[in-house]
Amino acid sequence: MNEPGRRRHWHVRTALFTMTLLVMLAGRGAALGQQEDPVIEAELARIANETAILRQLPALDRIDDVLMSRAELQAIIPELIAQESDPAQVAAEARSLAAIGLIPEGIDLVDLTVRLMGEQAAGFYDPLTDEMLVVSDGEETLGIEQYFYAHEIVHALQDAYLDPEDLMEELTSFNSDASLAQLALYEGDAVSASNDYLANHPALVLAILQEVGADFPELDQAPATVGISLLFPYVSGVAFVDRLRAEGGWDAVDAAYADMPESTEQILHPLKYLDRDAPATLALPKPADAIGEGWRTVDEDTLGELQIAVLLAGLAPGAGINGITGEIDLPEAARNAAAGWDGDRFALWEDENGEREILIWRSVWDTPQDARAFSRALAQFGNERWGSVFNGESADDVALVTPDIAARILLDGQHVLYVQAPALPLADAALAVLQSAPAPDPAPGPD
CATH class of the missing domain: 3.40.1000 (Protein Transport Mog1p; Chain A)
Known part of the structure; x- marks a missing residue:
C-alpha cells in the first residue's frame, strides 16, 4: 500500500517530460510474476551482497524479488504512466518545448514515453514495497540480467542509506535542468558501481556490448532531445560520479547526496561542481x-x-x-x-x-x-x-x-x-x- 504523499521513484527516460517520470515503475510484479526459482533467487542474493560490498554500503537484510517476463512488464506500462503523469502538465511542457524548437508541435509525450519504456525497460526497484522486479523470460541462469540487477541493487542501497527521497522531491520542481543533473548523480552512482560488478565478471562484457548495439526503433525516431535526455543521466552521470570517486572515493559520492549538483553544467564540467560554481537564479515578469x-x-x-x-x-x-x-x-x-x-x-x-x-x-x-x-x-x-x-x-x-x-x-x-x-x-x-x-x-x- 502506498504511503500517503509519497510517490514511487521512476527514472527519467524521456526529454524534459515531467522529471518525476522514472523508469523504476511501481511494484506490480507480485500479481503477474512467475513462480520463485530457488536457483535464481540464490544467484540474486549473491549479486546483491557483492554489489553492496563494491558500493561500500551495508548489505540489505531483505530484498523481495519478483520475476516478471518482459511481455508482462510492457503490458502494465501504459497504466503506470497514466497514474504517474499529469496530462495538463505534460501538455503544457510539450507546448513550451515545441515553441522553443526542441520537439515538433503536436507530439504526444505520454504516448512516446509508453513506447520508449516498452522498448527499453529492464527492471526496477520499488522503494515503497522494497520489491525488486527482475525481468526474466524463463532462462535457468542469469546473463546480462546480472548487470541490470546490480544496477537496481544500488538504487535499493541509495534508498536505504542515502535517502534520495529528497532527490525525488526535487524532481517535481519546475527546474528540469537541476532535476536532470540530480538524476545524473543518482544514475551515475548506479552505473559506476554496476560497472565495478562488470569488471569482476568480464564474461558479461560481450552481452553488454551486444545490448549497446541493439536496435531501438522508437528511440531512433524520437526527437533528438528525448534520446539525449534519456542517456544523459547514465553516460554523463557515470563520468561525473567517477570524477567524484577519483577525488574522494565512495565517501565523496555519498556526500553529494547532501549537496546535490544544481545544473547539467556541473555534470558536464565536474570541476564546476567541485568548486561550487552555482548557476544564477533568474526571475521573469508576469x-x-x-x-x-x-x-x-x-x-x-x-x-x-x-x-x-x-x-x-x-x-x-x-x-x-x-x-x-x-x-x-x-x-x-x-x-x-x-x-x-x-x-x-x-x-x-x-x-x-x-x-x-x-x-x-x-x-x-x-x-x-x-x-x-x-x-x-x-x-x-x-x-x-x-x-x-x-x-x-x-x-x-x-x-x-x-x-x-x-x-x-x-x-x-x-x-x-x-x-x-x-x-x-x-x-x-x-x-x-x-x-x-x-x-x-x-x-x-x-x-
Missing part, C-alpha cells in the same frame, strides 16, 4: 505586467547547458547519440556556444482564448563574450528554423519577422533576452518588460 490582463503562464522552466546545446545543434530525430559507443555526441559548435552558460529561465504565455502564444527567455553567461557567442548561435538557429534572417541596425539587437512569427534577440552585457510572438508589436512589448525587469547579477564563480 504576463499581465507585460501584455495586459487575460494572458496567463502556460509553463515556466530552465533549459540549462545540455538542452541549449541540443537546441543549437538542430538535430534530426535519433541524432546526437554515437551508435557505436552509445555516448552523447553533439557538434562542437553547439557545445561551445552553450559552454558559457550561467543560468536561464523561460516561460510560455497564452491569451485568454488560448489562440496566441508568447515565449520569453532570459539567459545569463559567464562573460560578455560567451553571451555574444550564444546570441549569434541562437540567431543562426532561428534563421534556419524559420527560413528567414535575424537583422537589425546592431548585431546585438535583431529581429526576425515572417507571416507566422516575430522574434527578437537582445544582447545586454552578460544577458541574452529572447522573445517570440505571433506579431512584432507583441514581441516588442514583451521584450521591453523583460528588459526592464530586475535581473540578478550572474552567480559568482569560485574564488
